[in-house]
Each structure stands twice: as C-alpha cells, then as structure tokens.
Amino acid sequence: MCLYKKICKRLILLFMTFWLSGCAPFTENNLIEEISPVTFLSISKGDEGKLKVSTIMPPLSKENKFVMSQEVSLLKEGVQKYNLNFYQEIKYGQMRMLLISDELGKDGIMSIINVLLTDPDISLRIYLVIVKGNFDEYLESQLDKDENFDYSFYRMLKHYEEKNQGELTVVNLHQFKNLLYTPYSDPFLPVFKIEEDGVNYEGTALFQDDKLVETISSLDDRIFQLINNNHYLSVLPIPEFEVVLGHVRSKIIVDIDSSYSTMTYTVKIDTRIEEYRGEKQLFDPKQLENMKKDIEIHLEKQTHELIKKMQELKVDPLQLGIQTKRPFSKPMEEKKWIEMFEKMDIKIKYKINIDPLTDANSKRQNF
Amino acid sequence: MFWKKKRIESKLAAQSIAESELSIEALKKSLVQMDDAEFVEIDVSDIRKIHLVYIRTLIDQEKLNESIIKPLTNCSKPDLQDCIVNSSIIPIPIFIEAKKQLFSGSILLFDSSQNLWLAVPLQNPIGRAIETSETETILFGAKDSFSEQIEQNITLIRRRLPIHELKAEKFTVGSMSETSVVLMYIEGLTNPDFVSTVKEKISEINFDLFFDSSQIAAFMEENQNSIFPQLQQTDRPDVVAYSLGLGKITLLVDNTPFALVAPITFFHLFQSPEDYINRWAVSSFLRILRYISFILSITLIPFYVALTTHHYQMIPIQTLLVLVDSRSKLPFTPFWEAFIMLIFIEIIKEASLRMPTKTGQTLGVIGGIVIGQAAVEAGFASNVLIVMVGISTIASFLIPNYLMTKANSFIQLMLLVFSSLFGIIGIALGIIAILAHLNSLSSIKQPYFSPVSPFFGKDWIDLFIRGPLDKMLERPKHLKPLKLKRYKTRR
Numbered sequence: 027m028c029l030y031k032k033i034c035k036r037l038i039l040l041f042m043t044f045w046l047s048g049c050a051p052f053t054e055n056n057l058i059e060e061i062s063p064v065t066f067l068s069i070s071k072g073d074e075g076k077l078k079v080s081t082i083m084p085p086l087s088k089e090n091k092f093v094m095s096q097e098v099s100l101l102k103e104g105v106q107k108y109n110l111n112f113y114q115e116i117k118y119g120q121m122r123m124l125l126i127s128d129e130l131g132k133d134g135i136m137s138i139i140n141v142l143l144t145d146p147d148i149s150l151r152i153y154l155v156i157v158k159g160n161f162d163e164y165l166e167s168q169l170d171k172d173e174n175f176d177y178s179f180y181r182m183l184k185h186y187e188e189k190n191q192g193e194l195t196v197v198n199l200h201q202f203k204n205l206l207y208t209p210y211s212d213p214f215l216p217v218f219k220i221e222e223d224g225v226n227y228e229g230t231a232l233f234q235d236d237k238l239v240e241t242i243s244s245l246d247d248r249i250f251q252l253i254n255n256n257h258y259l260s261v262l263p264i265p266e267f268e269v270v271l272g273h274v275r276s277k278i279i280v281d282i283d284s285s286y287s288t289m290t291y292t293v294k295i296d297t298r299i300e301e302y303r304g305e306k307q308l309f310d311p312k313q314l315e316n317m318k319k320d321i322e323i324h325l326e327k328q329t330h331e332l333i334k335k336m337q338e339l340k341v342d343p344l345q346l347g348i349q350t351k352r353p354f355s356k357p358m359e360e361k362k363w364i365e366m367f368e369k370m371d372i373k374i375k376y377k378i379n380i381d382p383l384t385d386a387n388s389k390r391q392n393f
Numbered sequence: 394m395f396w397k398k399k400r401i402e403s404k405l406a407a408q409s410i411a412e413s414e415l416s417i418e419a420l421k422k423s424l425v426q427m428d429d430a431e432f433v434e435i436d437v438s439d440i441r442k443i444h445l446v447y448i449r450t451l452i453d454q455e456k457l458n459e460s461i462i463k464p465l466t467n468c469s470k471p472d473l474q475d476c477i478v479n480s481s482i483i484p485i486p487i488f489i490e491a492k493k494q495l496f497s498g499s500i501l502l503f504d505s506s507q508n509l510w511l512a513v514p515l516q517n518p519i520g521r522a523i524e525t526s527e528t529e530t531i532l533f534g535a536k537d538s539f540s541e542q543i544e545q546n547i548t549l550i551r552r553r554l555p556i557h558e559l560k561a562e563k564f565t566v567g568s569m570s571e572t573s574v575v576l577m578y579i580e581g582l583t584n585p586d587f588v589s590t591v592k593e594k595i596s597e598i599n600f601d602l603f604f605d606s607s608q609i610a611a612f613m614e615e616n617q618n619s620i621f622p623q624l625q626q627t628d629r630p631d632v633v634a635y636s637l638g639l640g641k642i643t644l645l646v647d648n649t650p651f652a653l654v655a656p657i658t659f660f661h662l663f664q665s666p667e668d669y670i671n672r673w674a675v676s677s678f679l680r681i682l683r684y685i686s687f688i689l690s691i692t693l694i695p696f697y698v699a700l701t702t703h704h705y706q707m708i709p710i711q712t713l714l715v716l717v718d719s720r721s722k723l724p725f726t727p728f729w730e731a732f733i734m735l736i737f738i739e740i741i742k743e744a745s746l747r748m749p750t751k752t753g754q755t756l757g758v759i760g761g762i763v764i765g766q767a768a769v770e771a772g773f774a775s776n777v778l779i780v781m782v783g784i785s786t787i788a789s790f791l792i793p794n795y796l797m798t799k800a801n802s803f804i805q806l807m808l809l810v811f812s813s814l815f816g817i818i819g820i821a822l823g824i825i826a827i828l829a830h831l832n833s834l835s836s837i838k839q840p841y842f843s844p845v846s847p848f849f850g851k852d853w854i855d856l857f858i859r860g861p862l863d864k865m866l867e868r869p870k871h872l873k874p875l876k877l878k879r880y881k882t883r884r
Contacts, residue, residue: 056703057727058708087718120713145830180710
C-alpha cells in the first residue's frame with residue numbers, strides 16, 4: 027500500500043510538471059522528413075482584393091522544384107491550400123523572408139505583420155523585403171538556373187545585417203514592428219527590383235505608418251544609411267568630384283531650439299579618400315581643403331533635399347521626434363510632432379574629417 | 394523439533410573438532426583427499442623426530458629447503474626455536490589456529506620430544522610483478538601500479554607516506570574466501586567519522602565470497618541502485634597516497650589490484666592523476682574539456698532527436714539543408730535511427746573489450762566500415778547522425794573513470810527516450826532528474842555533490858579547474874580533515 031501511494035505521488039508530480047508548464051499533450055507532428063518548412067513567402071496583390079501567396083516547393087530538398095501560388099483572401103488560408111496540393115505538410119517555423127510587392131505595400135501591410143507577429147512558430151528575425159515587379163515570374167525563370175535562389179537571397183540579407191555593413195537596408199520583423207508601433211518613428215524596408223538580369227537592390231522604402239509612400243535610391247539611399255541606418259559606409263562614391271570616400275563613419279548631433287522651429291542637424295564624418303581621378307593636387311593642403319568644402323556643400327544639399335522630402339511626406343524614419351523629449355515633462359503627441367516637423371526649418375551641417383592617406387602622401391614632394 | 398536437535402548436534406560436533414587436541418592424526422584426518430598436503434618426517438638426531446606439515450602449493454619449496462630442512466638437519470641444539478633463525482616462528486596452541494596457519498601458507502613443525510607445535514610462514518611468492526597501470530594510463534608521472542598481493546600494495550603506499558600516523562587496520566571478510574581487507578587512513582588528519590563508518594560497514598558484511606574490491610564497494614555504498622560509483626577504484630599508488638594525504642580513507646582488498654578510495658564526489662570522476670603533473674593552466678583546460686565532453690556525450694544525440702522530431706524551427710537553415718537531404722530517404726524515425734546506432738556502438742564497444750588484441754583490429758575496421766559507410770549507403774542512418782555518434786562516443790572516453798564511461802551510455806539512452814517523447818523539455822527534465830539523483834547520493838555518508846552542494850567555495854580551486862599548487866594551501870573542506878592547513882608554518 028505504501029509503495030502504491032509512493033508511485034501514485036510520483037505520477038501526480040510528473041503529470042503536474044507537464045500540465046502546469048503548459049506543455050500540451052497533443053503535439054503536432056514535426057518530424058523533419060514529413061514536413062516542408064518553407065523558407066520564404068512572396069505576397070502580392072491578387073484579383074478582387076485578394077492576396078497572391080507564392081513560394082518555391084519543395085523547399086530545402088534537392089527534388090525538382092516548382093513555384094506554387096494561390097490566390098486567397100487570408101494569408102493562412104494560402105498555406106492551408108498548399109497542403110492540399112502537396113504531399114508534405116507546409117510549416118512556417120523555418121521562414122526567413124517575407125517578400126511583399128510594392129503595390130501591396132502602398133495599401134498597407136499592418137494585417138500581414140500582425141499575422142506574423144501572433145504566430146509563435148514564426149521567428150521575429152525574418153527579413154521583410156519590398157519587391158518591385160512580378161516576382162512569381164522571376165521565380166519561375168530562376169528554377170532551372172539557380173536551385174537555391176531563396177537560400178542565396180537569404181544569405182545576402184544576413185550578411186549585410188550582421189555588423190552593419192552599410193550597403194543595404196536590412197530590416198527584420200522585430201525592428202519593423204518596433205518602428206511601426208513606437209511613437210515618433212516610421213518604418214522603412216529595403217526595396218528590390220526585378221530586372222532582366224536578376225533581383226537588384228534599389229533603395230529604401232519609407233513608410234507612413236504601414237503604408238509605403240516613397241522609395242529613396244542611389245545617393246539619397248547612401249545618405250540614409252550614413253545618417254540613420256548604419257552610420258557606416260564602406261564606400262561613398264561622389265561622381266561630381268570624381269572622388270570615392272571610403273570607410274565613412276558618421277556621428278549625428280541634433281539640436282532643436284526651444285521654440286521647436288529650427289533644427290540643426292550636424293553630421294560629423296570620419297573618412298578617407300579611397301580613389302581620386304580629378305585634377306586637384308590632393309597633397310596640397312589648400313586644395314584638399316577646397317575639395318572637402320565642396321563635398322560638404324554637396325552632401326548638405328542632398329541631405330537637405332532628402333529631409334525636405336520626408337517633411338513633405340510627413341514621415342520620420344530618422345526618429346527626430348525623440349529629440350523633443352525632455353526630462354520631467356509630458357512627451358509631445360505624435361500628431362503634434364508631425365505637424366511641427368512639417369513646418370520645421372532644418373539646417374544641415376556636415377563636418378568632414380579626411381584622414382591622410384598613404385597613397386596621397388607617397389606623391390608628396392620631399393622638402 | 395527434529396531439525397533443531399540436529400542443528401545442536403552439528404554445533405557440538407564442530408566444537409569438538411575445534412577443541413580437539415592438536416595431533417598429526419587429527420590433521421591427517423582433516424586433510425584427507427588433499428593431494429597437495431604433505432606430511433614429512435625428518436630425523437634430526439636419533440632421539441628427535443620432527444614432523445613437517447604443509448600444503449605444497451601454498452609454500453615456497455626452495456625456501457623450505459634453505460631455511461628449514463637444512464638448518465634442522467645440521468642442528469644440534471636442544472631447542473627447536475633456536476635452530477631456525479632466519480624465519481619468524483609462531484607457537485600454536487590449538488587445532489583451529491593450526492589450520493588457519495596451514496592454509497595461509499605456513500609450515501607446521503611438530504617436535505614430538507617436546508610436544509611442541511610451531512608455524513613458520515613461508516608463503517609462495519607467486520604473483521604479478523609491479524607493472525604499469527593499464528586502466529589509468531598517464532604519460533608522465535609514476536608508472537607503478539598495484540598488484541594482487543596486498544602486502545606489496547601496502548609497501549607501495551608506505552613508501553610514499555613514510556609517517557607513523559598512517560594506520561593500516563586489517564579485517565577479514567567473506568565466510569568462504571576469508572579475504573583480508575586493509576583499511577588505511579592517516580590518524581589525526583582523516584575525519585574519525587569516516588573511519589568509524591567504514592569499520593561499521595565492514596563489520597556488517599555478511600557474504601561468502603569476495604574476489605574483487607568492487608564487491609566490497611557494493612557493500613560500502615549507500616545507494617546500490619545508482620549508476621554512479623560511490624567509491625573510487627584505482628590501481629595507482631600515487632592516487633591513493635594523494636587521497637590519503639587529503640584526508641580520505643583507503644580500502645585495500647587482497648587479491649585485487651584495485652584499491653577503494655572514499656569519500657568521493659561526482660567531480661572526482663573527472664579528475665585524472667595527470668592533472669597534478671601538467672602545468673596548471675593546461676590541466677585546468679583539460680579538466681573543463683572533460684566536463685564539456687561529458688555533457689556533449691550525453692546530450693548531443695538526444696538534442697539531434699529532439700530537434701528533428703519536435704523542434705525543426707531551431708535548426709540553423711544551413712544544417713537543415715543537409716538534414717532534409719540526408720533524412721528524406723531513411724526508413725526509421727530519428728529516435729529509432731539513433732537508438733539502433735547507439736546500441737550498435739555499445740555492442741562494438743563491449744565486443745572489442747572481450748576480443749583478443751589481434752582480432753580487435755578486425756573488429757575496429759568492420760565496425761568502422763559498417764557503421765560509418767555502409768549504414769549511410771544502405772540508407773539506414775543519416776550521415777549527420779553518424780558524425781554525432783562518433784563525436785559523442787569519443788567524447789565519452791575522455792572521462793578518466795571507466796565506471797563513469799559505462800554510466801554515460803546509460804544516461805544517454807535515458808535522455809534519448811525523453812527527448813523523443815517530450816523534445817527539449819524532456820532533455821531538461823532528464824537532466825534535472827539526474828541532478829536531483831546526484832544530490833541525493835552519498836559516499837560513506839558524505840554528500841556526493843559537494844563542494845557544489847553543499848557549497849564550499851574554497852574547494853573550487855581544485856574542482857572545475859586545477860589551480861596552482863602553491864595556492865592550494867588548504868585541504869578540501871568538504872572532506873572535513875582534522876588538519877586544514879597543508880603547510881607547517883607560513884613564510
């Protein structure tokens with residue numbers, strides 16, 4: 027009897043361990059050989075307000091692949107329809123990328139983001155990407171050429187995410203969600219364009235809340251990386267002066283006057299000249315100083331235009347609104363800030379420090 | 394009633410033999426049908442006749458000629474004890490004592506003129522020489538190891554600890570084997586509780602045959618059902634001497650080359666004698682490596698099974714590419730795949746132990762090819778699993794204690810079952826269960842998981858790392874030594 031009681035006690039304890047820890051006794055079959063974990067989903071606009079969800083099947087394995095797409099009104103419905111058409115069960119757990127078409131982005135992607143956020147299977151580290159053009163067609167054409175197109179695309183995003191390489195904007199779901207829901211900030215996403223030769227990085231998409239409003243590209247995008255996203259660029263070519271700046275690192279100082287009417291935006295840059303094909307004698311300090319001034323003015327102009335564009339669009343991806351926060355005072359309402367931001371006079375100042383370069387020094391005359 | 398009467402009768406008969414008078418006839422009667430029992434008569438002089446009684450196989454025949462027969466035949470002295478000079482002589486009064494001496498390798502001398510019985514110990518020295526330890530091999534350091542002769546083993550220890558405080562108390566256990574067990578400890582240093590506990594346990598032993606120290610250990614252990622050894626078995630005299638010096642006790646068992654050292658903790662199983670020979674940084678690194686490889690060897694395959702059956706989300710995508718590819722054509726689920734491979738590895742491990750060395754190589758090659766290549770090519774196992782089985786098996790051999798290596802595979806299988814049922818939560822629960830069990834264990838009534846729990850901070854210098862010797866100024870506190878300091882006076 028005593029032994030029986032003891033065993034009973036132990037069984038109850040074991041049962042409670044699972045019960046109280048919230049472990050469900052009914053688990054899904056996640057056997058790796060019986061499931062198909064998709065690595066990415068591409069979502070675009072379908073007919074009649076529907077969503078077109080497509081991906082490559084089967085993911086990961088080396089079998090013959092095909093593009094599977096479904097027109098559905100709900101995101102999860104798409105995956106359920108996949109299951110009916112494929113011998114393995116589709117799982118979300120290994121999803122790494124979500125490609126959203128720019129048309130859909132313009133309509134707002136809040137609902138999609140929320141679906142992803144509430145699914146515990148989906149990692150918060152999946153990359154969000156805006157795609158311009160017909161991605162499905164491109165996928166079809168790539169199947170024969172590149173077996174692991176999705177994987178190499180993921181590797182590229184991962185590379186530029188780590189250690190802020192400054193080449194691309196890379197945003198994951200967690201960052202996007204934070205930018206979307208925190209006050210004084212608007213999210214942004216990278217934009218890739220489908221062209222004949224492949225998927226090319228175009229620039230950064232600026233969002234007003236969850237709606238895509240503008241894509242900035244080329245020098246604007248570079249400046250955006252420098253002043254906001256990474257604060258680092260490995261190269262910054264400025265063709266106007268036939269110069270390439272390398273290892274550009276920036277420091278931002280923002281100063282708002284007490285009446286919130288003017289803002290001084292100072293960008294301090296440490297860099298060095300990587301390449302120069304112009305006429306100026308760089309080892310002459312005066313000429314170097316002149317060029318520095320030219321670059322400063324050029325960048326100031328460009329940045330001013332960029333911020334002006336933001337002001338017009340009422341988007342604030344630079345999170346300038348944070349500067350209005352003061353200790354021991356109630357934070358300003360976001361709406362009020364955006365109104366103020368629109369009218370604000372923003373002065374841009376660049377201070378460039380060019381480190382002496384060994385190549386330039388080698389040309390120096392002996393004196 | 395009848396059987397009770399019979400028992401009393403037999404008791405009486407035994408008493409009568411024990412008390413019966415010591416005589417040649419009585420000895421002959423009890424040694425009947427023993428081919429190696431010898432009864433020899435030597436005429437020393439006309440009047441004196443000396444009877445020699447001995448068991449031929451137990452004594453040293455050459456020595457018998459040299460030190461007994463030769464002196465006796467040339468002896469003219471009246472007293473028998475004066476004739477034999479270079480051997481110890483024990484006078485024996487009763488029959489039982491005579492038999493005991495006879496079977497421990499002594500020669501019985503009977504002088505009929507004086508009616509005097511004497512015993513001269515002349516044990517046969519047959520036995521192994523001192524050889525290098527094969528179970529605890531080290532590259533540097535002392536190479537000698539214990540052999541089967543207990544006296545020789547005590548010598549090896551005494552040479553290392555030439556102090557009068559080193560006590561060696563002898564006990565006899567086993568109603569049939571009459572095995573002598575020697576309890577060694579340093580008086581004034583070792584906690585007397587340990588000594589009394591061990592003495593108590595030895596006195597409680599009630600068993601007939603002992604042929605190895607592990608059987609004695611089984612009677613010393615508080616939890617016999619545990620897979621963890623609660624006494625350390627070692628055949629290295631330097632390990633024993635070092636342990637004695639720290640305040641532990643040692644049990645030497647006759648006819649066994651393995652001494653028992655207690656109390657030990659779980660962490661002792663990861664310490665090798667070489668730790669104290671290498672440079673401290675190096676041996677600390679090796680020690681940490683051993684702990685890591687222990688954890689690796691018990692959890693690597695369970696993790697593989699947990700990830701592939703329950704948590705596909707956690708696998709890095711690079712690995713997933715390989716896994717999906719290699720697993721897609723296998724007939725077994727990850728659990729059965731891993732289970733079969735582990736059992737197979739155990740079979741090979743066990744077989745290679747029993748095989749002669751020359752056939753052992755063939756076994757290795759066949760095992761390697763069958764497990765490594767053929768299993769993958771035939772589609773029985775994935776190559777990822779083969780790599781993991783290899784790593785975890787090799788990692789399990791890093792633990793210096795062989796008994797622990799065996800326990801390792803057992804834990805691994807247990808965790809494997811847990812992981813296939815409950816995934817990573819199962820592994821966590823399994824590890825919690827192991828930790829709880831380790832905490833409940835004790836070695837001669839001392840906690841098995843100290844100095845971690847109960848906590849002794851200063852002992853950590855020789856736990857996961859092996860600190861520099863000049864910093865280890867105190868003996869481990871968890872051993873409760875009577876003298877804590879290891880130095881005489883501070884400089």
